[in-house]
Amino acid sequence: MRRLIAPVWCSLLLLPLVACGAEDTSGPDPATGAGVEADAGGDVPDTPAPPCPFTATQVSGIVGQPMVDQGRCLFGDGKGVALLTVTTASPLAGETTYDYQRKQATQVYREVKDVDKGEKAYLAVKDIEAEAVVVSRAGSYTVILSSFERLGASADGYERTLRGLLDALPL
Numbered sequence: 001m002r003r004l005i006a007p008v009w010c011s012l013l014l015l016p017l018v019a020c021g022a023e024d025t026s027g028p029d030p031a032t033g034a035g036v037e038a039d040a041g042g043d044v045p046d047t048p049a050p051p052c053p054f055t056a057t058q059v060s061g062i063v064g065q066p067m068v069d070q071g072r073c074l075f076g077d078g079k080g081v082a083l084l085t086v087t088t089a090s091p092l093a094g095e096t097t098y099d100y101q102r103k104q105a106t107q108v109y110r111e112v113k114d115v116d117k118g119e120k121a122y123l124a125v126k127d128i129e130a131e132a133v134v135v136s137r138a139g140s141y142t143v144i145l146s147s148f149e150r151l152g153a154s155a156d157g158y159e160r161t162l163r164g165l166l167d168a169l170p171l
Contacts, residue, residue: 046092047091047137048139050139050141050170053073053141053168053169054073054075054165056068056069059084059165062161062164062168063082063084063161064150065082073087073088081149082146082147082148083144083146084144084145084165085146086142087142088139089140089142091139094136094140094141098133101133102122105122106124109124110125110126115166117136117171118134118135118136119135119137120135121133121134121135123163123166130159130162131144131145131162132162132165134166134171136169137171143162143166145162
């Protein structure tokens with residue numbers, strides 16, 4: 001009798017998984033959005049996320065200090081302190097999350113301003129960090145600068161540097 005208990009329990013655990021069937025992988029891949037049509041009100045096309053728009057050399061020139069490519073559009077000062085991250089997304093994804101991101105920024109940052117980039121954009125700054133979100137036809141970009149001692153030392157250091165990064169985006 002004891003020999004039958006384990007197989008019975010295993011079959012009871014696996015039966016629901018088998019009964020549900022395997023996921024159909026012959027259709028479009030939902031991760032890429034292939035075959036999915038979305039309506040963004042005609043303002044923003046549904047195209048893939050763009051690649052990282054910067055190299056470590058470009059970032060170093062814009063922020064005014066040496067930066068190291070740490071992968072996935074993440075750049076650091078090599079000391080584990082200052083960071084620049086760029087997150088890219090499709091125009092549709094950016095349009096979908098823009099209002100929420102901007103609202104969150106008003107709760108986190110000292111100052112939030114609309115900027116004239118892409119379809120819509122804002123930049124937000126505080127003493128030790130800055131963020132910008134741009135939605136354009138080429139893609140959406142979230143840029144975050146954090147813990148740059150040199151930038152925090154001047155009143156407009158973060159904003160000026162963030163504007164330089166936005167000017168360099170391939171919009």
